[in-house]
Amino acid sequence: MHNNDMKKREVRPLGVFALIMAIIYSIPIVLMFFVDNPVIKIFGFAAIPITIISYATAKTNFWKTPATNIRISYYGHMCFGLDCDEQTVIIDPYKAGSVPGLKPVKGKANKVLLTDEDGSAAESIRLKNSRKTLPFEITEYIPANGKGKMYMLDNGDHRVVHLGALSCDLTDEQKDIFRGADVLMIPVGGKYTIDEKEAAKLTLELLPEYVMPMHFKAANYGLEDIGTGAMFASELRKAYLEEEGNEHTHCPTTVRLAARNGKEKGLASVEVRNRDDKQT
Numbered sequence: 001m002h003n004n005d006m007k008k009r010e011v012r013p014l015g016v017f018a019l020i021m022a023i024i025y026s027i028p029i030v031l032m033f034f035v036d037n038p039v040i041k042i043f044g045f046a047a048i049p050i051t052i053i054s055y056a057t058a059k060t061n062f063w064k065t066p067a068t069n070i071r072i073s074y075y076g077h078m079c080f081g082l083d084c085d086e087q088t089v090i091i092d093p094y095k096a097g098s099v100p101g102l103k104p105v106k107g108k109a110n111k112v113l114l115t116d117e118d119g120s121a122a123e124s125i126r127l128k129n130s131r132k133t134l135p136f137e138i139t140e141y142i143p144a145n146g147k148g149k150m151y152m153l154d155n156g157d158h159r160v161v162h163l164g165a166l167s168c169d170l171t172d173e174q175k176d177i178f179r180g181a182d183v184l185m186i187p188v189g190g191k192y193t194i195d196e197k198e199a200a201k202l203t204l205e206l207l208p209e210y211v212m213p214m215h216f217k218a219a220n221y222g223l224e225d226i227g228t229g230a231m232f233a234s235e236l237r238k239a240y241l242e243e244e245g246n247e248h249t250h251c252p253t254t255v256r257l258a259a260r261n262g263k264e265k266g267l268a269s270v271e272v273r274n275r276d277d278k279q280t
Contacts, residue, residue, distance in 0.1 A: 101221025115164030
């Protein structure tokens with residue numbers, strides 16, 4: 001995990017109110033030292049506990065730091081939803097009927113990202129109006145072969161990388177940027193994208209904390225003639241164990257989410273938390 005200055009703090013009304021009350025009640029306390037009046041002294045002594053409580057409340061509630069935990073939901077194929085601080089980003093909602101076995105993606109989001117406009121359907125997602133600033137810094141990258149897009153979403157504590165329909169190796173510069181991400185979303189099915197062996201090799205080069213395979217064939221849905229998520233998980237473990245010298249610090253944890261739109265049983269979403277908050 002990492003922290004930077006991109007997290008924007010907001011003033012909380014409770015903190016402002018408590019600060020105003022503290023200032024008001026501190027006035028008789030100050031006056032009782034300069035004015036010899038029994039009424040003012042009574043008010044001054046009575047205001048001391050209220051002032052202390054008000055200042056303490058203002059100190060702990062004046063600033064509100066946006067939540068940094070991210071809930072990631074999987075809709076199938078290459079479509080993921082990221083929820084953070086009451087804001088939603090949906091990546092690659094697919095067109096109706098484009099992926100056998102999957103229902104169309106419908107929902108609301110503050111932002112929709114497309115890695116391949118030909119195979120995606122942004123119009124199926126309704127955009128939400130919000131006064132809040134999107135909690136992600138979103139950076140777009142282009143693969144070396146110029147096909148499609150990739151995205152990195154950074155909220156100051158977590159980095160999530162979505163490689164789109166990647167069909168070539170990353171550049172050395174891109175590997176340096178993506179290395180050590182908290183979550184890596186990577187295609188593993190082959191035919192149209194890199195296959196499970198190429199994905200496993202790349203995953204070990206990037207060493208994310210969690211890797212989420214996408215663009216694979218599942219029991220109930222998926223394109224024909226492409227590899228499965230299980231094939232990738234097996235290949236990743238095999239590649240890690242066979243790595244000469246075992247120079248990698250860890251084997252990234254494979255998180256295979258069940259597709260919400262694919263009549264699939266299992267965990268459809270997971271929350272990535274700060275390490276101090278028992279990351280899941």
